[in-house]
Amino acid sequence: MKFRAKIALTIVFIAILISIVTSIIYYNITSSVTEKNYRQSIQQNVNNQALKFDSLMKEMYYASIKVSSDPELIQYIKEQYSGEDKLLEISILLHSYHISDPNIDSIYVYLPNEQKVVKSQQYKAVKDILASEDYAWIRKITSHEQTVKPITVKDEIGSVKKYIFLYSKPVIDPETGKILGEIAVNMDERLVYFSCLDSLNNSLNSTTEIVDNNIIASSKRIANLGKNINDMPISSSDKREEYAVAPFTGYRFVSTLDIASLTKDLTELRDLIIGISLITMIFSIILAFFFSKRLYTPIKTLKDAMWRLSEGDLKARADVKGNDEMTMLSTRFNSMADRIEKLIEELVTEKLLKKEAELEALQHQIAPHFMYNTLNSIKCAAYLQNAHDIVKLLDAFIDLLQSSISKKGAFITLKDELKLVENYVLLQSFRHRYSFIVDYSIDPNTEDLYVPRLIIQPLVENSIFHGLDTKTNRNKIMIRSYMDGDYVIINVEDNGKGMSVDELETISVKKKVKKEQFNHIGINNIKERISLYYGINGGIEFLSNSEEGTKITIKIPASANQEQYKIREDEEV
């Protein structure tokens, strides 16, 4: 995975995590606390209203006992049954009870002997009951058991048909124990609703109904009264729960809670938070992408530069911008690459130079074979004519040529090198009419040590060409070799006219000169070869003045191994 992608993903992951976790925790805690408080609040209120309902009903209950056992009422009924008309008196008595308690809607007395109901209202105070089955209350008189609980019926006796809570009590003659009639103390369902339920329904986002045996006894909606609460539909988000049973009457308080609307604000808030976090997330991704790109660019540049360098592109460099750690790394990389390039360049140059030097040495050796053949033919002719001196000279010349162009390695023994010098000297003596002598002083310990080929001959050649004073015969060239510790010292000294400063400079300066000055090439060649083969371990020194001639000293490490200072593996041995 790319570094950039990792940074982006990490940031995005954290952003998602934080926002989601925060909103979930917030929503869960708050909604559960809210719901709990809400339920507690409903519970508290419903409990209070249930107690209020009970105390309303208890008053009614007491009133019903009081009315049913009122001696005056009993007396009136007995008189009525005995033929007197006491209906008005009964109604007035009921009315006095009625007005004593504002919660009482009406009071009825049912006189079964006369099939009449006397009411506490003055309007239409007496109702004739033609068929007792037509009236819910009267139907219930015979069947229902006397308890402390009211009954709920639709009032069919009053002028207005409405639902009422009523306590029905028999009127018993205390002397005979006979039931004279039945009274009913009625309370309007609306009064119950507005006393006990209205405040609940208005304040708590819930609907509470009073239920008896699943039949709705009091409700906000009159149309629901008398119906089974389980038949009443509720919306899926609502919850219907029973919160209280009124302890005295046993009526149940059932609330329908609108949980969804309770947590609506919270749900919106949660959605908002999630929405905001999604937007934040998108922004984070964009920002992360942008920033990681900025962070990544120098890394990529450096990476690419490293890749190119490792593939051999020595010119590969990283762009440097800014002032941070990546910049430092890039700068360091660049300087490292610079050094590598420089080192490699030096190495290549050195190799090229060595190659060139060898080529020059080879050029020096150029001597086509036909020259031998020609020389051998001349030698035969000289032999036939008994020119033995010429034969001798030709022998030396051929030897010299042969060893000059020999391909047997860059290194030969000092002995072989001296042999070569001797042949060369013989030829030159002939040419210069024996005007010089060569003196050899060779340490036998040095004879078998290896030296670069053609290292002494050019020096001798230099002494003959520059140092010989043709006017005298006392010209002398001395070649000496000896050990100096681990080094071999070779001296070539003449007593000739010496070299001028210009000439010294010419041979000292490393210069690529053409063949017209063959001998100069020889000296330069020696110098370069010593430097190439031995580095600082080898050296050549010129000492010259007009009076005393020239002295050249070569100092090289003693080596009995032909290949010790060999430069190339493919160099022929």
Add this chain to the structure above:
Amino acid sequence: MKRIKRTTQIIQIGMILFLLAGCAPQTSYDNNQPDNMLNYKYKVGVVLKAMDSEYGLSLKSGIETASEEFGVNSIIVHPISETDVQAQNIMINDMLNSDVDAIVIMPCDSYNTEQYMNKAKEKDIPVFSMDTEMYGQDEPYIGSNNQEIGTIAAEYMSELLNGKGSVAVLAGTLIQSPHADRLMGFKEYIEAETDIHIVYEAEAYSSFLEGVKKTGEIFEMYPDIDGIFCTNATMALGVVDRMEFMDINRAIPIIGVDTQSDSIHKILDGKIAGMVSQNGYDIAYETIGAVAKYLNGEKVEGNIYIKSDLITKKNALKYLNSEPSIKTKENTQ
């Protein structure tokens, strides 16, 4: 390596946060169901005599406290006055029809209990009498030992009168066991142990007004009366009121019954000599406790008597300050 460690840390933090999120709904919901009126174990009908005295209110307070404590739904009803036997009978009858697990009755009439007691047996509803016993029934009774109350009052009266003189007695309605028993205990001690004569004896129906009326009668008939014993506090207060009205300043010891703050104040004022304690709160509390015990299957045998003591000027303050019924009443209202 470092990066792996960092990743692990992030994952750990994430897991902790998720765990927290997961825990939240579990810890904050469902464990604290609010008080409601659905989880009562038993429904107990309580029919009292009346609610017209401090004693009646302290009974109610004791019932309510104990009901909450024992998980009982106590339905309390009572007639307007304790003479209203017929209304109480209707209420007892209605209560027996109202699916109660047990019924506590403080009868207005200790004698005529047969009708509802038979009904209770028929319906297999256990009956407990509180404060007032039922004669001829074997129901468990929880209340004072009223004969002993009469004896305590008699002993104190004898002590105050040095064992001689004439006294009057005002009793509550004698169809109620406490008054009958107190009267009996008082009379038995006075007659057997002292030279005191009970010259006047009347029912004042536990009423203040009757107390007032009868006091007038007593002083009319026996102006030299030495002491008056009332079988409850309300009547004693009536006596004091009348005596103040008649401007009788002679030291006539008046002894009453019940732990009731208004009469204890009169002890401190020196108007009443002493009261025999009867703590309504304790009686009611013990009663509901006994009912709950019984309904839980434990055995409740015989009667449970709540101890009575003599309250005089010396210890009156203690009763006034520590009376639990008053405190609890204040708390519950």
